[in-house]
Amino acid sequence: xxxxSTKEKxxxxxxxxxxxxxxxxxxxxxxxAVMVAYSKDPSPVKLNLGIGVYRTEDGKPHVLNVxxxxxxxxxxxxxxxxxxxxxxxxxxxxxxxxQLVFGADSxxxxxxxxxTVQCLAGCGSLRTGADFLAKHYHQHTVYLSQxxxxxxxxxxxxxxxxxxxxxxxxxxxxGLDFQGMLDDLGSAPSGAIVLFQVCSHNPTGVDPTLHQxxxxxxxxxxxxxLPFFDNAYQGIVSGSLDMDVQSxxxxxxxxGECLVxxxxxxxxxxxxxxxxxxxxxxxxxxxASRVESQLKLVIxxxxxxxxxxxxxxxxxxxxxxEMFDEWTVxxxxxxxxxIHLRQQLLDALRDRGxxxxxxxxxxxxxxxxFSGLNAEQVAFMxxxxxxxxxxxxxxxxxxxxxxxxxxxxxxxxxAVTRNV
Amino acid sequence: MEEIYDSPLxxxxxxxxxxxxxxxxxxxxxxxxxxSSCGMSLRLFLLTLVPTKIxxxxxxxxxxxxxxxxxxxxxxxxxxxxxxxxxxxxxxxxSSKLVEESVKLVYGKNSxxxxxxxxxxxxxxxxxxxxxxFAEFQRRxxxxxxxxxxxxxxxxxxxxxxxxxVPERTFHYYHPDSKGLDFSALLDDVKNAPDGxxxLLHPCAHNPTGVDPTEEQxxxxxxxxxxxxxxxxxxxAYQGFASGDLDRDARSIQIFVEDGNVIGCAQSFAKNMGLYxxxxxxxxxxxxxxxxxxxxxxxxxxxxxxMYSSPPIHGILLVSGILSxxxxxxxxxxxxxxxxxxxxxxxxxxxxSLEQLSSPLNWEHITxxxxxxxxxxxxxxxxxxxxxxxxxxxTLDGRMSMAGVTTxxxxxxxxxxxxxxxxx
Numbered sequence: 001x002x003x004x005s006t007k008e009k010x011x012x013x014x015x016x017x018x019x020x021x022x023x024x025x026x027x028x029x030x031x032x033a034v035m036v037a038y039s040k041d042p043s044p045v046k047l048n049l050g051i052g053v054y055r056t057e058d059g060k061p062h063v064l065n066v067x068x069x070x071x072x073x074x075x076x077x078x079x080x081x082x083x084x085x086x087x088x089x090x091x092x093x094x095x096x097x098x099q100l101v102f103g104a105d106s107x108x109x110x111x112x113x114x115x116t117v118q119c120l121a122g123c124g125s126l127r128t129g130a131d132f133l134a135k136h137y138h139q140h141t142v143y144l145s146q147x148x149x150x151x152x153x154x155x156x157x158x159x160x161x162x163x164x165x166x167x168x169x170x171x172x173x174x175g176l177d178f179q180g181m182l183d184d185l186g187s188a189p190s191g192a193i194v195l196f197q198v199c200s201h202n203p204t205g206v207d208p209t210l211h212q213x214x215x216x217x218x219x220x221x222x223x224x225x226l227p228f229f230d231n232a233y234q235g236i237v238s239g240s241l242d243m244d245v246q247s248x249x250x251x252x253x254x255x256g257e258c259l260v261x262x263x264x265x266x267x268x269x270x271x272x273x274x275x276x277x278x279x280x281x282x283x284x285x286x287x288a289s290r291v292e293s294q295l296k297l298v299i300x301x302x303x304x305x306x307x308x309x310x311x312x313x314x315x316x317x318x319x320x321x322e323m324f325d326e327w328t329v330x331x332x333x334x335x336x337x338x339i340h341l342r343q344q345l346l347d348a349l350r351d352r353g354x355x356x357x358x359x360x361x362x363x364x365x366x367x368x369x370f371s372g373l374n375a376e377q378v379a380f381m382x383x384x385x386x387x388x389x390x391x392x393x394x395x396x397x398x399x400x401x402x403x404x405x406x407x408x409x410x411x412x413x414x415a416v417t418r419n420v
Numbered sequence: 421m422e423e424i425y426d427s428p429l430x431x432x433x434x435x436x437x438x439x440x441x442x443x444x445x446x447x448x449x450x451x452x453x454x455x456s457s458c459g460m461s462l463r464l465f466l467l468t469l470v471p472t473k474i475x476x477x478x479x480x481x482x483x484x485x486x487x488x489x490x491x492x493x494x495x496x497x498x499x500x501x502x503x504x505x506x507x508x509x510x511x512x513x514x515s516s517k518l519v520e521e522s523v524k525l526v527y528g529k530n531s532x533x534x535x536x537x538x539x540x541x542x543x544x545x546x547x548x549x550x551x552x553x554f555a556e557f558q559r560r561x562x563x564x565x566x567x568x569x570x571x572x573x574x575x576x577x578x579x580x581x582x583x584x585x586v587p588e589r590t591f592h593y594y595h596p597d598s599k600g601l602d603f604s605a606l607l608d609d610v611k612n613a614p615d616g617x618x619x620l621l622h623p624c625a626h627n628p629t630g631v632d633p634t635e636e637q638x639x640x641x642x643x644x645x646x647x648x649x650x651x652x653x654x655x656x657a658y659q660g661f662a663s664g665d666l667d668r669d670a671r672s673i674q675i676f677v678e679d680g681n682v683i684g685c686a687q688s689f690a691k692n693m694g695l696y697x698x699x700x701x702x703x704x705x706x707x708x709x710x711x712x713x714x715x716x717x718x719x720x721x722x723x724x725x726x727m728y729s730s731p732p733i734h735g736i737l738l739v740s741g742i743l744s745x746x747x748x749x750x751x752x753x754x755x756x757x758x759x760x761x762x763x764x765x766x767x768x769x770x771x772x773s774l775e776q777l778s779s780p781l782n783w784e785h786i787t788x789x790x791x792x793x794x795x796x797x798x799x800x801x802x803x804x805x806x807x808x809x810x811x812x813x814x815t816l817d818g819r820m821s822m823a824g825v826t827t828x829x830x831x832x833x834x835x836x837x838x839x840x841x842x843x844x
Contacts, residue, residue, distance in 0.1 A: 023719055026721070082695055123728050127727050272733030309698060309732065
């Protein structure tokens with residue numbers, strides 16, 4: 001074989017076109033666009049009610065005290081290493097997370113019918129679940145609520161699944177379109193996957209009652225639909241970790257199967273650490289074991305194994321009685337602040353005589369209020385009042401404070417009463 | 421689908437047993453490469469209570485006592501970031517800093533590419549995540565393309581491109597007779613591939629063989645790539661471990677860039693910063709101009725968003741903290757060199773020991789090969805004997821992680837290898 005002579009070095013020109021010449025810029029993510037607009041706004045009275053993170057009364061990012069304590073302990077632990085976790089993540093973390101979601105005395109856990117794997121927050125858990133279903137489940141249609149969290153469609157589409165929606169939000173009542181929901185799920189093909197939000201529905205703040213959940217459950221089971229729960233706000237609705245997951249637990253108590261994507265981003269303020277877990281509740285322990293082995297094969301070619309730091313923090317808090325209690329106290333304080341703000345906003349609008357029924361502000365639960373403001377009104381509030389929210393009118397209540405509620409009320413009043 | 425091994429519940433309980441507090445065993449489980457053939461063997465190994473057992477399966481650095489290491493520069497970085505308000509999703513400022521510091525390691529800190537913004541860079545979940553992001557990107561924008569991989573390559577490479585739905589082909593790389601590079605066959609395969617093919621290359625410290633092309637060979641390969649208009653994607657997981665010098669280990673990539681090739685590169689900080697469990701890495705794709713870089717970056721971010729939304733922040737802060745502080749970076753460079761030196765010296769010791777035992781076989785490859793791994797040439801039967809008779813674990817392909825060798829166990833290892841090979 002002839003040997004190639006060393007060619008003369010050329011200058012650093014790429015004399016060919018890039019192979020990726022045809023790549024166009026991807027569209028901006030709407031909620032991030034809101035953030036960018038907010039950060040560019042020089043107004044001293046600007047308010048960010050867009051992105052879904054908790055803020056303190058002073059509008060600052062909120063790191064829980066108990067998390068700070070744990071971080072210090074981790075820093076001082078000289079025996080700690082940075083070795084790889086197993087593909088399925090930290091074992092203790094998985095066990096405690098399953099207990100948190102399903103209850104420590106859950107028969108499904110006791111019977112080893114639950115497989116729980118650490119994933120990258122709720123997003124990673126949803127994607128892992130989607131990939132698993134795409135590979136191993138016979139039905140490839142996923143039903144999402146109308147509306148739903150903006151990123152939900154992306155996980156399932158990326159996994160190659162087909163999307164459909166079910167009616168959920170009623171813009172007239174600003175509550176649940178329960179009959180529409182039942183009708184749409186009732187006409188879903190047998191075995192279809194249905195994504196439910198466990199509580200604190202994003203973006204609407206509208207949750208079914210327990211009685212409604214029971215009817216949903218019966219319908220789901222009678223049609224053999226496969227429920228997939230997104231559990232991102234456990235504890236943020238009522239302040240009670242157990243109360244907020246009653247919906248999921250109903251679907252476990254009946255002996256059936258489901259998937260649960262669980263996130264610690266909001267409930268422990270660990271957003272950037274990307275901590276979460278995917279649980280799959282199976283009919284038998286044998287199935288659960290086989291499912292777990294398949295989950296590993298899904299996960300390994302995406303990122304091999306999950307990150308340690310966030311899981312270490314969560315584990316330390318969940319397994320220590322005193323820290324667990326401290327966490328629940330802090331969580332309750334966060335929730336109470338939001339509940340008070342809801343009342344304050346409602347009162348402020350009533351004081352101003354703002355036309356319309358604003359009772360949904362206190363009827364809706366969790367972090368968000370689906371205000372009912374339209375895109376045009378939202379844009380008006382951004383321009384005239386420097387108040388930013390997503391264009392669907394979703395307000396992050398945690399972005400408010402007692403001081404800023406009157407200002408928001410003024411803005412809403414103005415938006416609603418001015419002539420278009 | 422075959423079950424790979426028992427529910428890890430059992431194995432986790434083993435790892436919590438006193439004898440197994442050493443995270444090496446746990447790590448060995450996580451690191452297992454060839455599942456189908458090694459699952460049973462590794463379990464046997466973990467169950468063994470023999471104190472002389474040696475784990476040469478892990479692709480993770482160990483000190484001379486066989487213990488995992490947290491680098492000093494990392495400890496300092498941890499102390500610095502503790503108590504900061506960083507728990508929110510990675511801000512663009514933080515992520516830009518990580519990316520910019522990372523690509524300096526690839527292109528050189530004064531590179532025009534960086535000055536002109538002619539690259540699309542995103543953080544990734546270590547090397548695996550970077551490879552997967554690229555594979556998904558490749559599939560989206562080159563749906564008809566394939567990926568050429570070295571024979572052999574890291575086992576997870578196959579899984580990554582397969583799950584991204586990009587078909588793979590292999591090209592000649594390792595020569596089992598010479599235990600070195602099969603250079604002429606490699607060039608033939610590169611020449612015979614259709615113009616514009618995508619190739620996955622290891623820029624240094626090849627996994628699993630430890631066989632790297634010489635600089636001269638890299639130049640020939642690069643030239644051929646330019647002629648054929650192939651796209652080289654580099655998976656750089658061991659920068660610093662081949663020669664001890666971070667710049668020297670990136671030389672192959674720089675040769676390709678100097679020749680005008682458009683490249684992509686996955687970087688991992690798992691091994692060279694000891695940040696295994698933090699999952700920190702970077703993916704970058706070279707572009708024509710800054711405008712194209714913005715477009716490609718946005719597409720990569722969109723792919724990542726549908727996988728996990730944003731990457732874990734802790735590791736990112738550690739890496740960007742270390743790389744952007746001249747003192748800490750200098751300390752890191754020293755620590756990388758020390759790790760590479762330790763491995764290099766144990767290679768020499770192991771080879772000498774085998775030669776002193778009058779082994780009938782040629783063990784030059786132990787010191788010719790570079791990086792963390794030695795492709796020993798041991799047969800599966802010999803590997804199995806090493807496990808059962810001597811409690812030495814390595815993957816069935818004969819790959820030894822030299823990081824698991826210490827001054828304390830190298831004689832035992834040499835003797836054991838000699839025992840199973842002395843009759844040829």
